[in-house]
Amino acid sequence: MPPSVYPPQFGAKTARAPQALGVALFAACLYAAFAGGAIRTPDEPRLQVGIALITIAAAIIGVIAGTPTPTVPRRVRLGVGLLAGFWAWSAVSLAWSASPDGTWVATNRVFAYLLVLILAVRLGASLPNAIMLVRRGALTLSLVILLYALGQKVAPGLHVGGLLNLDRTGQYARLQAPLAYWNALALAFVLGAPAALTLALTPSAPPRARLTGFIGLELIVVGIGFTESRGGFLALAVALAVTVLLSPDSLTTLIWAAVAVAFGALGLVIGLLAHPLTGNGVSLGAREQAGVYLGVVLVAVAVLSAQLLPVLDRLPAALTRPRRRRLWRSLGYGSLGLIAVGLIGAGVSHRGLGGQISHLWQSFTNADTIATSGAGRLLSASSANRIAWWGQALAAFSHRPLGGWGAGSFPVLNLLYRHSTVAVQDAHSVPLQWLAETGLIGTLLAVGAWGTLLRSGVAAVRRAGGDRVDPTRLDTDPARRRLAAIALLAPAFAYTVHALYDWDWNIPGVTLPVIVMLGVLAGSLAGPGTDRPTVLVVPPPVTPSPTPSAALRLLGLAAITLGMSLYGISAVLPGAAAADANAALVRAAAGTPAALRQARAQAARATALDPLSGAGPLAAANIAVATGELGIARDDLLEAIQRQPTDEPAWVGLAHVDLQLNRDREALVAITRALALDPELGVDGYLSLAENAIAANRAAAPPAASPTAIPTP
Incomplete structure (x- = not known):
């Protein structure tokens, strides 16, 4: 990890500045989540004003301390530059936009993401334990959201004045609060799953923290199930797969993940059998009784699974090299066997293999084949009308392939290209919406920025070390660092896959945490490698490093303050105008x-x-x-x-x-x-x-x- 860029002569108070920045970014993510994902006015403008204030505060601290700007690798600068280019292109698209007011709002949103990325990179480069700090924050954020959401099932009658009201699932049973959208809520749970798993895996972590991580992963499975989000389960599979593949001990990690998911699935299945928990329009009294039942089930499952932790801890030592090879071979053969059984079962069914494939495709393309709620929804193959919205985005792109119709213009494009009375605000696919709104140029900039940040995250995981340690020693420093870095990278891959079939980019409540994780990983690439001893070299007094003068620092601070003030005004004006209208x-x-x-x-x-x-x-x-x-x-x-x-x-x-x-x-x-x-x-x-x-x-x-x-x- 890089040494702090804050010189020792400024004391402990100044050295705590990066930690304060981390807390501020966590607060922004928490606000975005509990403000309905910050997708509407006035919540999103308030979030953007808050980000601008955090930027000003970080600049003031930098000027007072006189801290140098961390030097990060070229790929990190390229990622930030490409995202800045996407912001600039979104602003330029105002010249031909089919929805100028929508373009204004979308451009403000991208600029907020750019600011958060820059702040996160600086946090990763300035704080030696930034990755550990952000992993803790990611898990805390996910668990806070999870407990609030599951509270709507376990204790729906809980009401505390105007501060807390968990009676949110009476008319519609699917969990969606606090993010106001079930798929986004499921993704918010997933973002904390790798942190929960890697914390449970670390032998040197406090026992309570390990137990929290293990049970937290179980509850994440339960929470996703009650959102009835199929995409959420797919994102969870991606997050856990990346965690397993990059872990210093993939087999042990896989076993821990499988056990936690299995116990979570057990609690979920038992909970889904209670109709008051899955039915719409159920009375509060019936839901309260079912909530007590669910709470008892979840506590019992957690207590039972906790008894297995000592056994799981002994696994690495018990799994000798020959046993590992045999177990991997058995898992491979077992997976192939399951696939073969599935194909044979489809072949002998009344539809036959070809008929089953045709039926699945028809279900995917027919929006009427999916239930609005209920456990049966999880087994449906319907795209929930997504294929129609994807077609609209592609049709719009085909008419303006280079520059698109303008950032934030899809609500207009939906009316223009739809073939039904269903009106939506998003294409439910981030890349396709980029193509429709910003054309090929904007999409290349956005995809290039995201891909570059992912590559930087992979480099940060490799740089953390731990890939060549004894797999039975997950308590070594390199292994701990690697697990913490994986906990930040795996959610980014899950988000990337989820964004292929949903509109996550327009939901700051799930996008901001991922940008913070990727930014901190990218910032950790600054300074010397972690596989070598970190030495802070102080230059001789006769050749001091050049630092900007006080006047230049104040001028820079004034420019940042002015720019953030203008951005804050830009963020507030559209919402204020709409409110007045x-x-x-x-x-x-x-x-x-x-x-x-x-x-x-x-x-x-x-x-x-x-x-x-x-x-x-x-x-x-x-x-x-x-x-x-x-x-x-x-x-x-x-x-x-x-x-x-x-x-x-x-x-x-x-x-x-x-x-x-x-x-x-x-x-x-x-x-x-x-x-x-x-x-x-x-x-x-x-x-x-x-x-x-x-x-x-x-x-x-x-x-x-x-x-x-x-x-x-």
Whole structure:
């Protein structure tokens, strides 16, 4: 591990600065998780303002201490630079974006990730035990989220004022709080699984910590099961597989993981048999009784599994080299046997092998083959309509392959390319959404940044040592360091796989922890290798290392403070404008002259705060329609359309106003444009509106524009 970049002459207080940075990043991740994943306003802007304040604080401490910037390898700088390039490209895409306000929000999000990555790299380079610290934080974060989530099943009646309310699964049984999305919640559990396993494996760790890790892994299996997330189980398999493959003693690690998962599965299966825990619309009393039953089951399973820890501890010494070879061979043959049994079973079934494959493919492509909840959902092969959203993303990419439609524009693309009435905000595949929104250029930048960071993480694991130690000695320093580094790298691979079929990049609650882990691993590559003794060489007094002058440091601090202040304003403005626009509509509903005056003022403020959004002009248009000022309403609608020509509600509103103003031909144009932006509008009755306008004009409506002909700003 690298020596601290903080010189000894600044004392212990300054040396604690990296630890404070680690605590601040942990607090940001914790807030993001318990703010519904920080995917909505005002939670995400608050998180971004907090990250900006952490950056300013880190800069102030650096200026006061006069600490040098850690020198990290070129690949780390390349990863940071590529992510910065993706942020810049997202901002540039505003010039042609189909959703300018969405691009603004998406660009702010990427910049927050960039800041966190830079801070995490500095943490990894500045603190010798940063990897150990972050592993502890990752496990703590995951367990806090896990206990809160499982509390909704075990003690749903627990309610403490406005601070805590675990009655979250009455209407819908699947666990999703606190991240507000079940798949994201399952992934949040998975991010702590490698830390739990590696901590349990370390003989020199405190017994309570090892027991916490082992039982924590069991509960993670239970938690994922109650989210009913198939993708969560796949991500868990990836995380544990990477941990096993990179471990100094893969066989021992595999056995520990298998035992913990088996006990967790036992508790899960018993829990899933209780209908009040898996059924929707169950009364609170029934869920409380079932919760007591589940709690007893989980405690019993934990106590039973804890009795096996001494036996598992003796495994490395008992597994001699010949026994290891035989066991690996048996595992290989057993895996092949299971595959053969599965193929034979499929072949002798009434569908046959080919019929089973065809049935699975049909289930995958048919969104109607999956239950909304229940244990049976875990065995379904349905893509849950993902294949349709992936097709929309690919179709959008095919029309604009180079630059895409603009960062954050998929909600518009979904309306444009959908073939059903289902509207979504994300493509449920991060790479495909990158292709649709930022084109090939943006995708190459993003994928390049992520791949480079993963490579840096692998290099950090190798550099930690422990791959050449005696596998029976997991308590050596190299083995402990390697296990801790694996605990940060394995979640990143699990996240990468999970992002292939979900929208994790737009959920800071699960993305921030992974960026912190990868950043700390990358930062640990600074300084001398850990396989060699670390020596802090002090240069002779006659040739001191050049350090920036106080004036230059203050100038840099001023620049960072100004930049972060501007970023904070940028983060807050879109949400503040949207809040004003919504408040204007609510206030206008009162109908009194005073309320209408205040509503107009709020709509005008929303219009001024966010020059890229049509929400303010749309609110003003609705108020004008309510007061009978149709001419003013039409001007407001035209301004909304000028800001965002792909705003379908604005075109529909314009059509209504034009019809009332007897501007039938203009209404036809507006309706045609709305239908071009969302062809499924006809299902909701707007097509009949167009036909009425056509009859009034005694003219044929112009043909609907093709997706590629839609004007963009």
